[in-house]
Amino acid sequence: MTLCQAAASYQATLPVRLAQAGMLRRLLRFGPELQVLEQDETGDLKLVKSSSLYKLSNQTLWTAWGLLPSRGRPQLPMVATTWLAGRLAAKWVMPGGIFHGLPGLALPSLRSARANGSRALIENASLHPRQWQREVLHDCAQFGVSPAACSAILPPPLIRRMEREYKLCDTIIVPSTIARRSFEEFGLVPKTQVVWPGVDQEFFSPPAQPVISPVFRACFVGRIELSKGIAYLLQAWNLLALPMAELVLAGPIQPDIKAFLKQYAGSNVTVTGPLSPREVVNQYHRANVFIHPSPNEGLGLVLLEAMACGLPVIATDRSGAEDCVTHGRDGLIIPARSVNQLAEAIWWCFRHRQELPSMGKAARQKIEQRFTRAHYEERQIEVYRSLAHQPLAQGSRAEPEDSPHQVGA
Secondary structure (H helix, E strand, O other), rough: EEEEEEEOOHOOHHHHHHHHHOOOOOOEOOOOOOOEEEEEEOEEEEEEEEEEEHHHHHHOOOOHHHHOOOOOOOOOHHHHHHHHHHHHHOOOOOOOOOOEEOHHHHHHHHHHHHHHHOEEEOOOOOOOOHHHHHHHHHHHOOOOOHHHHHOOOHHHHHHHHHHHHHOOOOOEEEEEHHHHOOOOOHHHHEEEEEEEOEEOOOOOOOOOOOOOOOEEEEEOOOEOHHHHHHHHHHHHHHHHHHOOOEEEEEOHHHHHHHHHHHHOOOOEEEEEEEOOOHHHHHHHHOOOOEEEOOOOOOOHHHHHHHHHHOEEEEEEEEOOOHHOEEOOOOOEEOOOOOHHHHHHHHHHHHHOOOOHHHHHHHHHHHHHHHOOOOHHHHHHHHHHHHHOOOOOOOOOOOOOOOOOOOOOO
16 A cells, blocks of 8 residues: 555554555655655555655745745745645555555546556545634634634645545545534535544553642643634633633643734743643643643544643533543533633533542543544554445546646635
8 A cells, every 4th residue: 555644643563563564565755855765575654756846845935935925825935835745745655556645635646546556545644624724714703803814724726636536535534523513515525534633652651640730720732723612611711710820821822822922822821832742741740631622623632642641621512532532531522612611610620629530540541542642543454444345436536637726716
């Protein structure tokens, strides 16, 4: 098979697992450069090609975009860079096997797969892009933020490209029930399969000794932006005004949330900026509860990371939590966008601090039982084996070639 790999941490050891099982013939790794790896005679993955054109184009496009005096569509360069990545990768699709592609990057490769008799799947880590877009636009309208200033907005040409990929592939992999449900209105549920991700339970693990502090700490990890529900969290935290309490927001700050940080982030809110993985673990260890207020998520890996570190979680019913959190046992699930119910959940944790460690232990146990990387790899391999015995999808074999400006036109 041909596997495409990007930044998803749960995929980190999948190529090695597939190589050991004799299933992987070629790995296409999308990072700063596009790398092509194949197994050598010893069974190890060996670099056979590295495309500096992809790296140079990425740097040039984003640098030029940053220099423009007015940038109304912050993700527009993504249309061109993903188009180029897809064209470069298509030359390396192995015939007659399985192609595992990434959304937005896979259209030329899917055409190659259809032409050479391969079966193909797309791994979609979030909601259907049209539903994602609706949710982001809803929050922009809710808080008076211009969509032009929101980095979570997807360029329409990219959405159309992804929809063509869904049409061509045999299977769409999604990480949660809520993500699968988002494909229902587009008639794609029969194509979708839920494959829960996993985390490195050795790295994300409880502290050797409990961290005891008189300060009640709640933490969030991720991009500090509207689409992650940070505005609702700030409002709920401000409403509570808890004594001896701190809210830690760990992650890169996006422009669309800066006004809310200025308005709501007082002395009991700490914004750390981007952190290393080890620093993230330290924040989990220092916290009493993890909060994931996102109204727009496939399945937030930070939920699994926090649970693996022995933290109970507060998460919305739009974050993928229904697949990994048992309400009242290892966390609390609340309606998305409800400031009052989010505040009530935080208040409950504040008042029942003595119950949180046992909830954290249950969370850790949940990860060990269902959500390690090994569990993810077993689930993914089962999908490959099932797909290998399915008839080929009847997608179009003669779609016109794209340019970065004509995609989906």
